[in-house]
Amino acid sequence: MxxxxxxxxxxxxxxxxxxxxxxxxxxxSIIKIAGVSVIFIVGFIFLFLLWxxxxxxxxxxxxxxxxxxxxxxxxxxxxxxxxxxxxxxxVVAVLIALPLGITTAxxxxxxxxxxxxxxxxxxxxxLAGIPSIVLGFLGWIALAPLxxxxxxxxxxxxxxxxxxxxxxxxxxIISIAEDALYAVPREYRDGALAIGATQWQTIWRVVVPAAxxxxxxxxxxxxxxxxxxxxxxxxxxGNAANIPAFSENWLFSPVRTMTATIAAEMGEVxxxxxxxxxxxxIGLLLFLITLAINSLAARLIGVSGGRRSRPGGSL
Amino acid sequence: xxxxxxxxxxxxxxxxxxxxxxxxTLNLGIVEKRITALIGPSGCGKSTxxxxxxxxxxxxxxxxxxxxxxxxxQDIYAPDRxxxxxxxxxxxxxxxxxxxxxxIFENVAFGPRILGITKSRRELETIVQQSLxxxxxxxxxxxxxxxxxxxxxxxxxxxxxxxxxxxxKPSVILMDEPCSALDPVATLSVEDLMRRLAExxxxxxxxxxxxxxxxxxLHGVSSGSAN
Ligand SMILES: Nc1ncnc2c1ncn2[C@@H]1O[C@H](COP(=O)(O)OP(=O)(O)OP(=O)(O)O)[C@@H](O)[C@H]1O
Ligand SMILES: [Mg+2]
Numbered sequence: 001m002x003x004x005x006x007x008x009x010x011x012x013x014x015x016x017x018x019x020x021x022x023x024x025x026x027x028x029s030i031i032k033i034a035g036v037s038v039i040f041i042v043g044f045i046f047l048f049l050l051w052x053x054x055x056x057x058x059x060x061x062x063x064x065x066x067x068x069x070x071x072x073x074x075x076x077x078x079x080x081x082x083x084x085x086x087x088x089x090x091v092v093a094v095l096i097a098l099p100l101g102i103t104t105a106x107x108x109x110x111x112x113x114x115x116x117x118x119x120x121x122x123x124x125x126x127l128a129g130i131p132s133i134v135l136g137f138l139g140w141i142a143l144a145p146l147x148x149x150x151x152x153x154x155x156x157x158x159x160x161x162x163x164x165x166x167x168x169x170x171x172x173i174i175s176i177a178e179d180a181l182y183a184v185p186r187e188y189r190d191g192a193l194a195i196g197a198t199q200w201q202t203i204w205r206v207v208v209p210a211a212x213x214x215x216x217x218x219x220x221x222x223x224x225x226x227x228x229x230x231x232x233x234x235x236x237x238g239n240a241a242n243i244p245a246f247s248e249n250w251l252f253s254p255v256r257t258m259t260a261t262i263a264a265e266m267g268e269v270x271x272x273x274x275x276x277x278x279x280x281x282i283g284l285l286l287f288l289i290t291l292a293i294n295s296l297a298a299r300l301i302g303v304s305g306g307r308r309s310r311p312g313g314s315l
Numbered sequence: 316x317x318x319x320x321x322x323x324x325x326x327x328x329x330x331x332x333x334x335x336x337x338x339x340t341l342n343l344g345i346v347e348k349r350i351t352a353l354i355g356p357s358g359c360g361k362s363t364x365x366x367x368x369x370x371x372x373x374x375x376x377x378x379x380x381x382x383x384x385x386x387x388x389q390d391i392y393a394p395d396r397x398x399x400x401x402x403x404x405x406x407x408x409x410x411x412x413x414x415x416x417x418x419i420f421e422n423v424a425f426g427p428r429i430l431g432i433t434k435s436r437r438e439l440e441t442i443v444q445q446s447l448x449x450x451x452x453x454x455x456x457x458x459x460x461x462x463x464x465x466x467x468x469x470x471x472x473x474x475x476x477x478x479x480x481x482x483x484k485p486s487v488i489l490m491d492e493p494c495s496a497l498d499p500v501a502t503l504s505v506e507d508l509m510r511r512l513a514e515x516x517x518x519x520x521x522x523x524x525x526x527x528x529x530x531x532x533l534h535g536v537s538s539g540s541a542n
Contacts, residue, residue, distance in 0.1 A: 188416075196429070
């Protein structure tokens with residue numbers, strides 16, 4: 001029976017039904033147009049930033065551009081304090097959010113009983129949707145006074161910003177990392193347990209490595225959110241565009257990030273002025289940093305997950 | 316029933332998934348260093364019984380066991396029994412090959428590593444080589460130990476899982492239809508391996524296939540009809 005079936009069915013499979021062909025051509029071209037237009041849009045954004053930012057890079061001596069003084073009114077456009085502010089706030093935020101997010105995801109996905117997971121997961125996903133301005137406001141009236149009572153001269157510091165950013169990145173990291181853990185096939189866990197691994201050994205040595213590409217995506221998206229966030233950081237980092245002296249406590253000094261600078265000053269600059277172009281140059285810098293992080297992530301995922309036939313976190 | 320040569324003795328053993336009773340007051344003995352095959356119609360509880368022997372069913376919520384299973388004279392369902400330690404003595408090979416998505420070496424080294432059997436890299440390499448030889452896989456993979464295990468074909472993957480199991484030197488190996496996902500050639504090589512393993516290990520195997528049971532020269536056929 002099975003042998004006799006085959007010659008009969010193969011001509012059927014190769015002959016295309018004319019009506020369906022057209023439908024497929026249309027759908028295919030719509031998808032193609034959508035994909036290509038995204039590339040074009042990103043390309044145009046880059047060109048626009050380049051167009052508006054380039055005059056600043058050409059006008060201002062490079063030594064000044066990468067110098068430590070940001071006094072736009074006195075025509076001093078050193079980006080270093082802003083770069084430093086962004087870096088400090090982001091790195092500290094990631095250092096806080098990463099261990100917390102990954103361990104929470106492991107608890108939710110591997111240890112918590114199903115009913116608890118079913119309650120907690122949606123709540124965490126709702127947290128991801130809170131507008132950043134609300135969190136900034138909360139940080140301003142609740143967190144900043146707290147940090148001031150801990151002994152900082154002002155509550156609006158790099159650390160305050162990092163805490164708020166970490167809080168914003170956490171739901172993204174938890175939710176996506178948990179999805180990645182959930183996608184790890186049950187057989188891997190069974191295999192480890194059957195050898196005599198404890199639950200913790202199974203999680204740490206089998207499940208988490210199997211989910212690593214998805215976990216990496218979670219972390220990258222979390223970092224992406226932290227770098228790109230403007231409003232909350234604008235409200236709580238104190239907005240002082242200076243690099244704290246080495247003697248001071250860096251973490252508990254006011255700083256200003258690149259995003260916050262653009263948001264705060266764009267409304268006031270004269271169009272076409274050097275200041276205006278510098279703000280675009282900052283945008284260009286942000287664009288390049290984000291691009292670098294994303295391609296790094298893509299490469300890491302390619303190395304760790306590319307060869308597996310059943311990657312843990314196929315997202 | 317309890318003859319001294321029995322490695323495992325099952326006494327009045329029942330097993331429940333919630334309210335559903337999958338095994339009814341089972342009594343049987345499993346002889347040491349022989350292959351015992353469990354044969355029976357689909358859904359009669361063969362896999363359930365096998366997973367009771369290393370308490371893998373503990374990982375399924377809402378399950379319950381009654382009666383006793385003695386391994387070397389000690390009840391594995393005794394309240395103070397350490398399940399993790401038990402599973403180190405009773406290895407398991409699954410129906411679908413399930414190597415970890417790691418290198419071939421890491422797969423075999425997994426057990427010795429987590430049990431802290433050795434700290435030295437040299438000794439670990441020796442254990443890995445012996446286990447792979449024991450699973451009749453060494454010659455095929457000795458030049459590619461760092462390759463991802465998922466690049467192996469299914470028959471090699473299943474033998475890798477056997478190597479991973481014997482690397483921690485269990486005394487019993489449970490196999491649940493270990494050849495059902497393999498092609499005939501791979502099946503023959505795994506059956507061949509089982510015959511050799513029976514010299515050293517007590518093997519309990521679930522199979523659908525009477526011919527397979529005959530080929531591997533099993534000792535006792537337990538009718539799997541537990542209900
Ligand atoms: N996790 C589970 N929860 C509830 N019932 C289950 C579960 N696993 C198995 N059962 C039931 O227990 C009975 C025995 O199942 P088991 O898988 O042990 O049969 P089997 O003999 O191995 O069958 P097969 O030859 O198809 O593998 C079946 O009726 C099955 O529906
Ligand atoms: Mg079965």
